Amino acid sequence: xxxxxxxxxxxxxxxxxxxxxxxxxxxxxxxxxxxxxxxxxxxxxxxxxxxxxxxxxxxxxxxxxxxxxxxxxxxxxxxxxxxxxxxxxxxxxxxxxxxxxxxxxxxxxxxxxxxxxxxxxxxxxxxxxxxxxxxxxxxxxxxxxxxxxxxxxxxxxxxxxxxxxxxxxxxxxxxxxxxxxxxxxxxxxxxxxxxxxxxxxxxxxxxxxxxxxxxxxxxxxxxxxxxxxxxxxxxxxxxxxxxxxxxxxxxxxxxxxxxxxxxxxxxxxxxxxxxxxxxxxxxxxxxxxxxxxxxxxxxxxxxxxxxxxxxxxxxxxxxxxxxxxxxxxxxxxxxxxxxxxxxxxxxxxxxxxxxxxxxxxxxxxxxxxxxxxxxxxxxxxxxxxxxxxxxxxxxxxxxxxxxxxxxxxxxxx
Numbered sequence: 198x199x200x201x202x203x204x205x206x207x208x209x210x211x212x213x214x215x216x217x218x219x220x221x222x223x224x225x226x227x228x229x230x231x232x233x234x235x236x237x238x239x240x241x242x243x244x245x246x247x248x249x250x251x252x253x254x255x256x257x258x259x260x261x262x263x264x265x266x267x268x269x270x271x272x273x274x275x276x277x278x279x280x281x282x283x284x285x286x287x288x289x290x291x292x293x294x295x296x297x298x299x300x301x302x303x304x305x306x307x308x309x310x311x312x313x314x315x316x317x318x319x320x321x322x323x324x325x326x327x328x329x330x331x332x333x334x335x336x337x338x339x340x341x342x343x344x345x346x347x348x349x350x351x352x353x354x355x356x357x358x359x360x361x362x363x364x365x366x367x368x369x370x371x372x373x374x375x376x377x378x379x380x381x382x383x384x385x386x387x388x389x390x391x392x393x394x395x396x397x398x399x400x401x402x403x404x405x406x407x408x409x410x411x412x413x414x415x416x417x418x419x420x421x422x423x424x425x426x427x428x429x430x431x432x433x434x435x436x437x438x439x440x441x442x443x444x445x446x447x448x449x450x451x452x453x454x455x456x457x458x459x460x461x462x463x464x465x466x467x468x469x470x471x472x473x474x475x476x477x478x479x480x481x482x483x484x485x486x487x488x489x490x491x492x493x494x495x496x497x498x499x500x501x502x503x504x505x506x507x508x509x510x511x512x513x514x515x516x517x518x519x520x521x522x523x524x525x526x527x528x529x530x531x532x533x534x535x536x537x538x539x540x541x542x543x544x545x546x547x548x549x550x551x552x553x554x555x556x557x558x559x560x561x562x563x564x565x566x567x568x569x570x571x572x573x574x575x576x577x578x579x580x581x582x583x584x585x586x587x588x589x590x591x592x593x594x595x596x597x598x599x600x601x602x603x604x605x606x607x608x609x610x
Contacts, residue, residue: 211348
């Protein structure tokens with residue numbers, strides 16, 4: 198007799214039965230709410246202060262450099278130390294950076310009237326990028342220590358669902374508050390959210406980390422890179438994931454230009470647009486959380502293809518309703534490629550190397566910002582639509598090639 202199909206039978210929320218994962222889930226909620234707001238607010242504030250796409254990209258680049266290079270050390274930290282402590286310290290640091298920007302805005306040190314005051318945002322970006330580079334590998338790698346191996350895809354999907362739900366809510370809240378109260382209110386809120394996240398993480402049990410000792414940090418980094426080179430499945434997934442990031446993520450950093458200059462919908466419209474992307478991403482995460490551990494490589498490639506096609510359409514749209522519809526599909530593709538790549542990397546990595554593997558994966562934040570800087574320069578020359586659209590067309594082409602000619606990725610479970 199065929200059993201009844203229900204959410205309970207599908208096990209969509211099964212990882213939340215784990216007390217440690219619940220604390221992690223709510224702790225990361227505070228952290229990711231602040232990060233979701235910052236993703237929007239940093240770019241919009243830089244553009245409002247200067248009106249320059251190149252400076253906007255430069256401010257983003259200031260964040261990306263440390264994130265990219267410090268992530269390698271963050272991977273070693275994730276394999277050496279208790280991960281809850283790494284997350285707690287990082288959250289306190291993020292709160293202090295947000296509070297510093299809030300005070301600079303409140304006191305008038307950071308404003309459009311003070312020419313060149315955007316350097317404060319550059320310094321804050323350098324600090325925040327360093328913090329994120331150190332803790333983001335831990336944020337990913339700790340999941341495999343909290344839940345059983347067969348639950349990793351479910352836990353990663355639920356964690357990404359949370360991120361995407363916050364992308365739905367946080368930017369909209371930020372947009373409304375910017376228009377109503379100004380940028381400083383958002384930065385005070387971000388500081389509070391980071392502290393809230395730290396409190397939840399503090400109540401987690403210590404994880405059963407594989408702690409490596411007796412070698413230097415550089416030796417551990419080299420050992421991790423050699424492991425990745427030996428394990429071709431991990432290498433292929435990482436390369437494809439990072440190429441996808443470079444070609445797809447610049448649109449998020451350049452969204453203020455689309456909303457201010459092309460769609461003409463302002464800060465509120467920017468928040469709504471980012472929230473619409475979150476709707477599609479939440480749907481994708483819930484769907485993946487309900488699936489068995491099958492055909493994950495194929496789904497990752499298809500997600501990137503959907504992302505490329507949708508991003509091409511968005512780039513050349515000048516209609517608010519059409520753009521709003523397309524970003525929902527963008528959210529589906531983006532969430533799918535992140536969840537599936539992260540799951541495959543954690544599933545196929547050995548315990549003693551997982552932090553360093555995930556540190557390479559989390560370098561996507563830095564790589565995307567370098568790509569955003571290049572796209573910002575291209576925007577000055579050829580316009581934002583052709584800059585972002587050109588990247589999207591290349592992503593679509595590469596995704597098709599990978600689907601057709603790289604069966605090793607396509608057949609991964």
